[in-house]
Amino acid sequence: MDLETYLRSKGVRKEEVVVELNLEIIEPERWKETKLKENDNLEILRFMGGGR
Amino acid sequence: MRDILTVGGLEIENRLIIGTGKFPNYRIMEEAIRRSGAQVVTIALRRMDFDSREENILNYIPKGCILMPNTSGARNAEEAVRIARIARAAGCGNWVKIEVITDQRYLMPDNEETIKATYTLAKEGFAVFPYMNPDLIVAKRLVEAGAAAVMPLGSPIGSNRGLKTKEMIRILIHEVELPIIVDAGIGRPSEAAEAMEMGAAAVLVNTAIATARDPVSMAQAFSMGVRAGRMAYLAGLASTKEFAEASSPLTGFLGR
Numbered sequence: 001m002d003l004e005t006y007l008r009s010k011g012v013r014k015e016e017v018v019v020e021l022n023l024e025i026i027e028p029e030r031w032k033e034t035k036l037k038e039n040d041n042l043e044i045l046r047f048m049g050g051g052r
Numbered sequence: 053m054r055d056i057l058t059v060g061g062l063e064i065e066n067r068l069i070i071g072t073g074k075f076p077n078y079r080i081m082e083e084a085i086r087r088s089g090a091q092v093v094t095i096a097l098r099r100m101d102f103d104s105r106e107e108n109i110l111n112y113i114p115k116g117c118i119l120m121p122n123t124s125g126a127r128n129a130e131e132a133v134r135i136a137r138i139a140r141a142a143g144c145g146n147w148v149k150i151e152v153i154t155d156q157r158y159l160m161p162d163n164e165e166t167i168k169a170t171y172t173l174a175k176e177g178f179a180v181f182p183y184m185n186p187d188l189i190v191a192k193r194l195v196e197a198g199a200a201a202v203m204p205l206g207s208p209i210g211s212n213r214g215l216k217t218k219e220m221i222r223i224l225i226h227e228v229e230l231p232i233i234v235d236a237g238i239g240r241p242s243e244a245a246e247a248m249e250m251g252a253a254a255v256l257v258n259t260a261i262a263t264a265r266d267p268v269s270m271a272q273a274f275s276m277g278v279r280a281g282r283m284a285y286l287a288g289l290a291s292t293k294e295f296a297e298a299s300s301p302l303t304g305f306l307g308r
Binding site for chain 1: 072074075081095097098099100102105106108109121122124134137138139141144151258
């Protein structure tokens with residue numbers, strides 16, 4: 001499955017997240033062409049209030 | 053003549069920086085930022101939780117505010133660098149506050165890892181704002197590392213204990229050429245004013261505003277405190293004396 005399809009299935013909008021796949025940041029323009037593989041480490045990150 | 057703080061390549065006039073954690077909700081946070089006139093806010097990066105669909109905090113930060121993402125959660129320089137790069141990729145500018153904390157009881161920052169992260173991120177073009185435990189030698193290393201400012205703690209995060217590290221902060225203000233931004237533990241507007249009277253360039257306040265009964269008014273009070281302290285500093289505070297000095301000369305009556 002490609003990243004864009006996966007994220008859309010989770011209801012994620014591109015303006016609100018940053019995606020890191022196997023420690024590499026993947027910009028929204030590359031989501032469609034990026035395929036997810038088994039054992040991939042996918043982080044979907046967003047901003048929130050606070051600090052420590 | 054306007055009193056402007058030039059730091060990290062940008063100019064700011066309001067020297068109160070607000071941390072966005074712990075507010076009752078984002079609407080109150082937004083109103084507090086507006087009422088205070090703060091131009092810089094800190095935000096954190098976290099893993100998205102698909103089960104609790106929280107709103108996007110960026111929708112509640114007034115347009116024109118400068119974002120200072122922090123590396124909270126980082127336990128070492130490598131993690132801090134990783135978070136900083138992600139934050140920049142999210143498109144919120146090149147400012148980053150380095151927060152490297154492993155101590156869970158006092159949330160004391162790891163000065164050594166902070167220095168390492170500063171070197172790396174400054175070389176990558178970030179405007180680096182390192183949060184640190186005030187120590188002159190560490191501050192000098194941060195200057196060498198290319199930091200945009202130095203952010204010494206006043207007292208533990210969230211403790212509202214004020215400027216417990218006052219003497220160390222004073223040394224930094226005197227000896228370090230970069231803006232000194234006091235961050236953590238400021239519990240009252242009077243304490244923010246005190247930091248500014250000492251010559252701090254700015255202060256960062258979160259808990260004392262966000263957890264006040266009326267955060268919006270408290271944000272305004274802090275803003276006023278910061279302005280008062282800054283104005284007093286610029287006006288040249290009078291020296292303290294050991295003995296009294298009468299305000300008016302003796303009048304020459306009453307037998308004197």
